[in-house]
Amino acid sequence: MSWISLHRRLERHTGLLIFGILVVSSIGGMVQLLPVVSEGAHAEPAAGLAPYTALELEGRDIYIRESCSTCHTQQVRPLLGEVRRYGPYSRSEEFVYDRPFLWGSKRTGPDLQRVGGHFSDEWHRLHLTDPRSVVPQSIMPAYPWLATHPADRHGSIQARMRALAKLGHPYTAEDIAGAPAALAGHTELDAVIAYLQSLGRTRTAGEAT
């Protein structure tokens, strides 16, 4: 009966109950998160992995805006069926410049982590503007507005790159200074295509799976 009477004390003291819940609920999180997050502070990027260029970064932020990761994953699991279909399985060092991560949780459409280079820019242009013109059975939405919006409509590309540089992405002063010029004349559609073509660029099908 002793644990019951011990618990009675907890039930009669609001502060004790709050403290108890706080302690008991934080143990699991601390054991799992602290080692992983502290390891992340000195995570090494994959060999040859550079941060996204200004145009790719703009494309990635549009990908986030349109919630593309609701239907497209960016995570190839180390399973034969997946490696055969999509390419080499995903490794953590490939994602060190991904804020936030865009692995997704649902494949309504195919995985995109290795999509870079699989299709031509022109194919992507048609597909994003009118998906059913190139894939008749597709259920993807059309994104006609991407072609009419100029890239970096809000003129924030330098602020975004500076923020990422603050978080440790190795952008140089020239990268940031040249960003508006790199985006000039491009549409949002160009930016999304540049981002999609950049995906999976650090590893090729020839590498170990």
Add this chain to the structure above:
Amino acid sequence: MHYEDRLVTAFTGAAVAWALLGMLAGVYVAAELVWPTIDFGLPGLSFGRLRTLHTTLVLFGFGVSALIGTAFYSVQRTSHVRLFAPTLGWAIFLAWQLAIVLGGASILAGWNAGKEYAELEWPFDIAIALAWVSFGVVFFGTVATRKVESIYISNWFYGALIIVVAMLHVVNSLELPVSLGKSYSLFAGAQDAVVQWWYGHNAVGFLLTGGFLGMLYYFLPKQAEQPIWSYRLSIVAFWAFVYTYIWAGPHHLHYHAVPEWVQSLGMAMSLILLAPSWATMVNGIMTVSGAAQKLKTDPALKFIVLALAFYGLATFEGPMLAIKSVNVFSHFTEWTIGHVHSGALGWNALITFGTFYFLVPRLAGAPLFSARLANAHFWLALAGVMLYVLSMWGAGISQGVLWLSLDNLGEVRYSFNEVMAAMRPYYLLRFFGGLLFLAGACLMAWNLMRTFAGRSTVLARPPAMAAGVPA
């Protein structure tokens, strides 16, 4: 001094309104997967934005409004005291509803932090954190000023909801703002994934499970007019639940680019989680078993008991899906969507509906407008959720098997597009399931509005005061 029940009425009304809007958005995105051109090329109707709006409205509009409203109703009655700082309570109501309205609009406009179930950008993250801390002040303030010796068990669960969700929200929302509508996560890549699913899974755990168990522990015994079957079981189940749930998040990252030990630990703890989950279910079912007669005639109790059955189903299915060898097939498929909805529709929505059928007549001081309509709602809801879950099981298992199927040469047997095209009949069935469920919710909204029509909230008093005894 009367209970501050007008605030409960306000939260209940808001919850019903968000339920209808959020489910309507859900039915619309379900239709878009069958007829992809019905977004008419408009950004605000585009699948990605509208699906994000759907989850935001049902989780934070409907779910949280229902939880805060019922927490305020039950904490006053289990403490025999008026709500602590009622003005702050009203400020929470206004702030929360405003955050959902503006936040919903911001998602349609393309503001998106990019993390699942935490898509609202940083200004909303700050507003939510402030409102949540205020919720804690009002709730725990009421508990601390109670006139009853012990803190009733429903309040432990509501308390765990407040504390743990605050912790999850703050850590997962750590981000560097760039402009009003754009920020970057402080965590990157695999680290961000582990933090996100610690948040994502435990938002399910402490909001959709723990919070609604608080609702169950107050409204089930009230409606069944039976005491909770086992006090000891409820203590053990509560602490085991609070301890274990937090560990289960990494089962969302099986075979992903995160450390193997994190995945295995997440799987083991997910399996252990079945024990406290079902302990609570057994406690609930044994409590109801004393009132089996009432089950035939009382629509509110029927909803609550059916919700308990779906709770049992979803908390069994969850640990099964967390087993790595099962997860190989279920991961990334519609099975996940089916699992979420057997919990969200079958458990969360049904227990809330049952609670509202109990609550609104008491707030209005009048009998329910129509028990027949409530019964019709019951069958529509059951048919809708079954159609939804069964179609998603069919779709999910098909995807899981077909995607990984290899031919004799070791090459993939089916193209992605073939498998995707085969999903159409399942998507159509799911759309109808969602439509039935929404139709039932519309009946409820009408029924509750007619129950309340022309009345104002009954101003009930704490028992000691009502009897004229000084507290």
